[in-house]
Structures are given as C-alpha cells and as structure tokens.
Amino acid sequence: MAEPSSSPTVHVYEPTDTGLPPLHRYLREIWGRRAFMWHLSRSELKAQHYDTVIGQAWIVLDPLLEAAVYYLLRTVVRPIGTDAERNALLAHLIMAVFFFGYTRASLMGGTKAILSNRNTVLNSSLPRLVFPLVAVIEAFLDFLPTFVVYMGLHVLLGQPITAALLWLPLILVLLTMFNLGLALLASTVTVFFRDASDILPYATRIWLYVSPVLFTVSEVPPNIAPYLKLNPMYWFLGSLELIFTGHGPTAKGLFMMTVFAVAVFGLGAFYFLRRERDLAVRL
Amino acid sequence: MPFDSETASLAVPPTIEVQDLWLRYRSSQEATLKRTLVGMTQRRKVTRYVEALRGVSFTVQRGSVCGVIGRNGAGKSTLFRTICGILTPSEGRVVVRGHVTPLFSLGIGFNRELTGRENVLLGGLAMGLAPEEVQEQYQAIVAFAELADAIDYPMRTYSSGMSARLGFAVAVHLDPEIVLIDEALAAGDARFKKKSSDKISELCERDCTVMIITHGVRIISSLADRCLWLDKGRVMAEGPAPDVVDAYLRFEGVLDEATAAEDM
Numbered sequence: 001m002a003e004p005s006s007s008p009t010v011h012v013y014e015p016t017d018t019g020l021p022p023l024h025r026y027l028r029e030i031w032g033r034r035a036f037m038w039h040l041s042r043s044e045l046k047a048q049h050y051d052t053v054i055g056q057a058w059i060v061l062d063p064l065l066e067a068a069v070y071y072l073l074r075t076v077v078r079p080i081g082t083d084a085e086r087n088a089l090l091a092h093l094i095m096a097v098f099f100f101g102y103t104r105a106s107l108m109g110g111t112k113a114i115l116s117n118r119n120t121v122l123n124s125s126l127p128r129l130v131f132p133l134v135a136v137i138e139a140f141l142d143f144l145p146t147f148v149v150y151m152g153l154h155v156l157l158g159q160p161i162t163a164a165l166l167w168l169p170l171i172l173v174l175l176t177m178f179n180l181g182l183a184l185l186a187s188t189v190t191v192f193f194r195d196a197s198d199i200l201p202y203a204t205r206i207w208l209y210v211s212p213v214l215f216t217v218s219e220v221p222p223n224i225a226p227y228l229k230l231n232p233m234y235w236f237l238g239s240l241e242l243i244f245t246g247h248g249p250t251a252k253g254l255f256m257m258t259v260f261a262v263a264v265f266g267l268g269a270f271y272f273l274r275r276e277r278d279l280a281v282r283l
Numbered sequence: 284m285p286f287d288s289e290t291a292s293l294a295v296p297p298t299i300e301v302q303d304l305w306l307r308y309r310s311s312q313e314a315t316l317k318r319t320l321v322g323m324t325q326r327r328k329v330t331r332y333v334e335a336l337r338g339v340s341f342t343v344q345r346g347s348v349c350g351v352i353g354r355n356g357a358g359k360s361t362l363f364r365t366i367c368g369i370l371t372p373s374e375g376r377v378v379v380r381g382h383v384t385p386l387f388s389l390g391i392g393f394n395r396e397l398t399g400r401e402n403v404l405l406g407g408l409a410m411g412l413a414p415e416e417v418q419e420q421y422q423a424i425v426a427f428a429e430l431a432d433a434i435d436y437p438m439r440t441y442s443s444g445m446s447a448r449l450g451f452a453v454a455v456h457l458d459p460e461i462v463l464i465d466e467a468l469a470a471g472d473a474r475f476k477k478k479s480s481d482k483i484s485e486l487c488e489r490d491c492t493v494m495i496i497t498h499g500v501r502i503i504s505s506l507a508d509r510c511l512w513l514d515k516g517r518v519m520a521e522g523p524a525p526d527v528v529d530a531y532l533r534f535e536g537v538l539d540e541a542t543a544a545e546d547m
Contacts, residue, residue, distance in 0.1 A: 013368055013377040029411075036408035040394075043405070047396040047437075123387040125368045126409055195315040277371045280364065281308045 020273050021127075029127045037130050041137040059142050060149045067097040070214055087157040088245070089216075095244055096213040096237050098150050102143040103179050103233065104204050109135030110183030111190045111197040118283050128276050129269075132183040139183075140176065160246035167243045170254075175236050177261040184268030188275045191282050212237045232260035296380065297342035298461060298492040299349075299366060304375035306336040306361055306516075335361040337516040338375070343509075345380075348483060348493045350507035350524055352500060352531055357513040359496045363387070363463045366494070381460035381492070384410060386450055395439040399430060399449055402438055406453045420456045427482075428452035429475075444471055455482050462486065464495040480506050500528045 049055035070093045080086055113131040114121060121128060155161065190196045211233035212220070220228055228234050235256040239249040309332060335358045343349045351359050364370045366377055367385045394402070403424055407417030425434050428448045438446065448471055454462055462483075471479060483493055483506060497503060503510055503524055510527035512519040519534070520527045 009380070009382055011368060011377075011379040011383075013365065013372055013379070015372050015374060032411045033409065035414055036405060036411075039401075039408055039414075040405055043397050043401045044394055047394060120409075122364070122369065124385055124409060125383065193316045193319065195317055199316075280369050 016277075020270075021276070026127055026129075026273075030129055030133070033126065033130050036126075037134050037137060040130075041134050041141060044134070045138055045141055056145075060146050063097050063101045063146055064094065064149070066101075067094040070097065074214065084158070088159065091154055091157045091159045091244070092216055092241060093213070094150055094153055095240060096211075098143065098146040099175070099237060099240055100208055100211060100213050100233065101146065102139055102175070103182065103236075104208075105139035105142060106136045106179035107182045107186050107204065108200065109139050110186030111200060113183065113187040114191050114279055114283075115194075122280055122283055128279055129184070129272060132187040132272070133180065135183050135187070136176065136180045139179065154244065159244065162246040164243040164246055164248050167239070167249055171236065171239055171243070171249070171257065174257045174261040177265045178232060178236070178257075181261070181264030181266070181268035184272040185264075188272050188279070191279055192275075207231070207233065212241065217241055229256075232257075232264070235260065295345060296378075298345045298380050299343040299494070300376075300378040300380075301342070301362075301366070302340050302376045302378075304336050304339040304362075304365065304377060305334070305373045306358075306365060306370060307332050307334050307373045308370075309333075335516055336365070339513070339516070339518050340375075341511055341518060341521050343492055343494060345492055346487050346490045347509060348487055348495065348507045350503035350510040350528075351494060351496045351513065352498070352503060352510060352528065353513035353519075354535075356515075358516040359513055360387070360465055362513065363465055363494070363496065366463060379461065382410075383461045383463060384454050384457070384459040385463045385465075386454040387463075387465040396437050398436060399428075399434040399438055399441070400425075403434075403449065403453055406450075407457055410457060412457060417457070424449075424452045424456045427456065427478075444475070447471055448475055451479055451482075455479075455486060459486070459491055461492045462494070464493065464497075466496055466498070476502070500532065504528050 049059065067090075071090055074080075074089060074093070075086070080089065110132050113135045114128065117131050120126065121131070186196075186200075208214075210228060210231055212228075217234070217238040235253055239253040239257060242249050242253070339358070339362060341349075351362065353359050361370065363385065365372055366379060367383050368379075369385075394405075397405070403421065404414065404417055407420075408414065428434075428445075428451075430445060430449060433441065433445065438449075441449070451464075451471070454464075464483075480502060483495070487493060495503070495507065507524040509522060510524040511521045512527050512531045520530050
C-alpha cells in the first residue's frame, strides 16, 4: 500500500468557466474504458437479438426487405428495360439502404444513449461520452453483417469488383466519424428536449427520401441537385455509389465528406462536452 | 511498518477535502420542445433554484470511516455525487486523493437484461480495470454476494437485496482506494449487514477510506470513526461518531420523536 500513497491520483472538482473538461485526461479516461465499451456493446447486442437464429438473421433481413419494398416501388413507378439495369438498381438500393441504416441506427442509438443509461449516469463517474460511443459501436456491429451480405449480393448481381473499392475503408472512417457526431448531438439534445426522439422517425424518413437511396446520383435532375448537395448523405452515398460501380470518388466528394465528418463530429463533441456536467442534473 | 504509517499520516494530506462547497441546480419541469415553444409564446419563466449544499466543509483522513447522517433531502446523496465528480460544484472546491468507487443504492446494473455475471464484469471494467483483473476476483465476488445460481440469471429477476449484495461485493473486492456507500447496506438482511460491516473494517485496515450514508445510526456508531451531520445543505456537526449521533438524535427527538425512533 506504500506505492499508491506516494503518488495518488488527485481529483480536484471546482466550478469551471470554460465548461470543457481537461481534454487530455478525458481522452485517457475514455481509452481506459475501451474494454468496458466493447463488452457493453457486445452484451447489449446479445441481449437484444437474444440467442435466436431469427433474431440474428433479422439484422440483415429487415433492411433487405426495406430494399425490396423500394425496388418494387421503383419498378412499378417506372418499369426499367434490361436485366442489367434492374440488377444495378437492386444493388444500389440494397447498398444505400444498408449504409443509410448505419447512420440511422447511430442517430437512433444516440437519442437513447444517455436516457436509457440514466442510473449509470447518476451513480457513476464514468466519462459520459462512452454511452454515445457505445451506441455507434453497436450500430457498426449491426452494420457489419449487412455489409458482408451486400458484398455477396453485389457479386451475385454481377456488379463490378474493381480497385475503386480500396476507397471503402476511408469512406467508412469518415462516415463513422459523421455518425458519432450525430450520436453525440442526439444524446445531448434528447436530455434537454425529451420529445425530440418522437420527431426523429419522421425526420429520418424524410432524410432518407432526400438522400440518394431511392434514386442514384446520376438520376438527379440538374435543377434540384444544388439543394440535394446540402445533405451530407448526398456525398457519402454518392461516393459509395461511385466506388461500387467501379469509379473512384471525385475529389470534391472526398473533400465534402471530410468537411461534413469533421464539422459534425466537432460540433457534436463540443456540444456534448459542454453539456456533459449538466446531464446528471437534468436526468 | 506501523511506525512508518504513523509518521506519514502527519504529513499526508487528507484523502477527501471539501472546502466551502455550494451546489445549486435549477429545478424546472422536464424540458420538451413543446414546452419550450409554448414557453416562448407565454413569456413566463418558472425556474426555481434549489440549494442542495450550502457551504459544506470537512476532511476525511486516509483509512478512516466517516458516517454521514441527516434527514431526507439534507443533501447527503448530492454531497456524495459531488465527491465522485458526477455533479460539479457551484462554488467551493473538492479535492479527492485516490480513485473513488461509488456504491449507491442501485448498486451495479448497467443493463438489467444482462446476467449478474456480465454486470460484474462490466462493473469492474467501468472502474477502469482490465478484464483479467476482474476475472481474478470473480469467484470471491460471487461467493461474497451469496448468489449461487442466480449469478447467471438476468439482473431484472433479482430482488433489491440481491442487487445490493452484488453491488457491494463488486465494489469491495476490486481493491478500492475510496468507497462511498449510499444506503447500500440497508437493503441487505441482518446477516449480510454484519458481514459487510466486517468487510468495511477490513478495508480500512488496508488503508482504504470509506464514507457511508445511512439512516441506521446504530451502524454508524459502531463502524465509523467520525461522523458528519447534514441538515438542509449545511453541516450541523462533525466529530467523533458517538457524539454526533447523540446530538443528531437529541435534535431530531425534540423535533419529531416518532421519526427519530424509527431511524434507530
């Protein structure tokens, strides 16, 4: 016991002006909780899907059915000619639904991140940022099997496998950063405005319709393109569409994705850390 | 060794140092978008400030047990949350030398759907321990909590006593430096209370510092070295446990005899 007493960890709690915790220490605290975050996400997902095969399969089946509905919708509205065109559309719809699902799940998970961990937030001094982080880890873990299934379908539907796919990790990193920013914003906003999560299903639905999910970027009429380009998902899904059809992403696409990822993550992290100390009081 | 620690304790600063601590928070209705919009049109601001702590100062030395007593709403839990860093002081300063392991009435329980086993692991990891460190103590934790097969059931099936026992077992087995216990002992049965107070004494011999909130003033008199009595956010008395408990009971006895008797 001689050792810890010679260099104990000293915590000083005082009213702060800036409202931001010391970042260096905060990041170290979070890093020290990586095993915790990993285990929490794993066991929460296990509890959610439980042990059933259907439960596991549902992660993939649910977005696949959604894509199937959109496919029906598209082919009813405007029947398309060749098999190749139909396959390309189907591949696009599945890809877009799966990737959009990752962002949507992060956002939805974020709204519940603090509220559903109310007891833990009130009774432990864990850095609160771990909860939205766990929400994004869970969304990512649910996204992974859908991604694997997509790659299988991509090949089955005769879509090209090219070197352009090497851009995928970078786009995923940027998308994850963007999603984390969204989750951070959502987790804070819902504590201060409890009914915000009621609006969310409508908001994400509209968001999906104005994102290149039901349509491809190449189908966008030039007169509405400037408006759609304000939507971050236009750039993410647009770039993904390019690399999955065998083209490299555009420089502008890469630039815009980076801007949105950094901006939303920065805003989310700043807002969250500013408000973190109020969270326990507001619960 | 004893000689060393004697001399060291003269120079060693207190483990917990609370200086003129004030804590206010806004008490308003649960905020919603709807209420905010309605509020904007009504131009009516209903915000009340609650002063939970008003200039609290005290120190706790390493290896001692400090009891905290007082009525409901005296600010005891708020004080503990501030020492843990869950709430930020409005004024004043809290210095804590060492890692704090909070043990509040709910105990562990990150997810009530998960089994006791998984929650033990999560509880340890949340304290920043490595998975192996938790595994090492795992058998001792389960044995101490006396849960037997229930350890593999979801925690939502646990009684409050079972949750409290598990929470206490996790907190005391993972080599804590400072433990804050808020009523966690109250949920256990008589035998477990005895067992846990023995465990607390054992922790103190290993230089662990303990602060404990309880309405069972008898426990405090026997377990604690010193005692802090809070009332309406102020310190009414701080000193040797029997004296403070005595003063508290006399004070409460005058004001409200029935309640004081129940608290005993």
